[in-house]
Amino acid sequence: MVxxxxxxxRDDLSPRARQALxxxxxxxxxxxxxxxxxxxxxxxxxxxxxxxxxxEDVQTKxxxxxxxxxxxxxxxxxxxxxxxxxxGFRLLAAAHDHGIRVSPVPGAxxxxxALSVAGLPTDRFCFEGFLPAKKAARRExxxxxxxxxxxxxxxxxVHRIANTIEDMRLIFGDxxxxxxxxxxSKLHEQCVRATLAEIKEDLDxxxxxxxxxxxxxxxxxxxxxxxxxxxxxxxxxKELSAVLPDGQAAAIASKLTGERKNDLYRLILELxxxxxx
Numbered sequence: 034m035v036x037x038x039x040x041x042x043r044d045d046l047s048p049r050a051r052q053a054l055x056x057x058x059x060x061x062x063x064x065x066x067x068x069x070x071x072x073x074x075x076x077x078x079x080x081x082x083x084x085x086x087x088x089e090d091v092q093t094k095x096x097x098x099x100x101x102x103x104x105x106x107x108x109x110x111x112x113x114x115x116x117x118x119x120x121g122f123r124l125l126a127a128a129h130d131h132g133i134r135v136s137p138v139p140g141a142x143x144x145x146x147a148l149s150v151a152g153l154p155t156d157r158f159c160f161e162g163f164l165p166a167k168k169a170a171r172r173e174x175x176x177x178x179x180x181x182x183x184x185x186x187x188x189x190x191v192h193r194i195a196n197t198i199e200d201m202r203l204i205f206g207d208x209x210x211x212x213x214x215x216x217x218s219k220l221h222e223q224c225v226r227a228t229l230a231e232i233k234e235d236l237d238x239x240x241x242x243x244x245x246x247x248x249x250x251x252x253x254x255x256x257x258x259x260x261x262x263x264x265x266x267x268x269x270x271k272e273l274s275a276v277l278p279d280g281q282a283a284a285i286a287s288k289l290t291g292e293r294k295n296d297l298y299r300l301i302l303e304l305x306x307x308x309x310x
Contacts, residue, residue: 036107037114037140041219057107093124114142118162147248151212152226158184182253189247195236202229210252216245
């Protein structure tokens with residue numbers, strides 16, 4: 034069984050999930066200490082085993098053997114629905130390969146929770162998980178999503194939230210609408226829907242504190258919904274700055290794309306610095 038657990042508020046654990054955890058022979062948990070606190074709260078004494086990204090290959094073989102011997106195993110992550118940016122894929126794939134029945138016990142999900150209150154289109158969306166930690170790789174990934182027409186959903190850590198929003202502001206543009214969900218379902222929950230520029234200001238002045246866990250939802254690109262010519266901003270700026278002064282290159286790119294000259298000038302400087310790193 035793949036069992037969803039609360040993303041914050043323990044009362045979000047469904048009666049069915051509680052029963053599944055209580056009746057299972059074994060719980061495969063991402064962090065047994067964290068799951069242990071949840072189990073203790075509900076008086077559940079089922080034995081646990083750790084299953085995380087560093088031991089999943091090793092543990093999968095023994096867990097499959099337990100399942101083939103008739104054991105019932107509940108797979109849980111630290112919070113939310115397992116396998117959504119969490120371990121468990123190898124175990125689930127192996128279970129399917131061995132013809133073992135797999136059943137979901139649905140419940141909380143930070144992705145769906147954020148989408149439900151974001152006030153942005155939800156008919157089509159894509160989940161991108163965590164962006165790369167290093168600036169150059171992160172910006173490259175954001176640039177690749179610049180013309181994506183579907184609503185975008187990301188997870189982000191407290192240490193990188195400001196830098197990630199700044200990268201999105203520079204690449205997606207100041208006026209792109211977005212949503213930040215902080216500490217969803219927890220005591221200090223905060224939900225902010227605004228433009229990327231406004232969200233960056235809120236982070237800078239502490240209106241959105243750099244505390245807790247974050248989900249970012251970003252409106253899809255209107256450019257991506259048309260069949261018109263797509264401009265690779267990164268390549269355009271590289272080509273222009275190779276033959277023109279940076280200021281002139283930014284001005285021309287601004288006229289062609291409608292983006293702010295100052296933002297493009299800053300991006301040219303960033304691209305130049307990446308060459309020397």
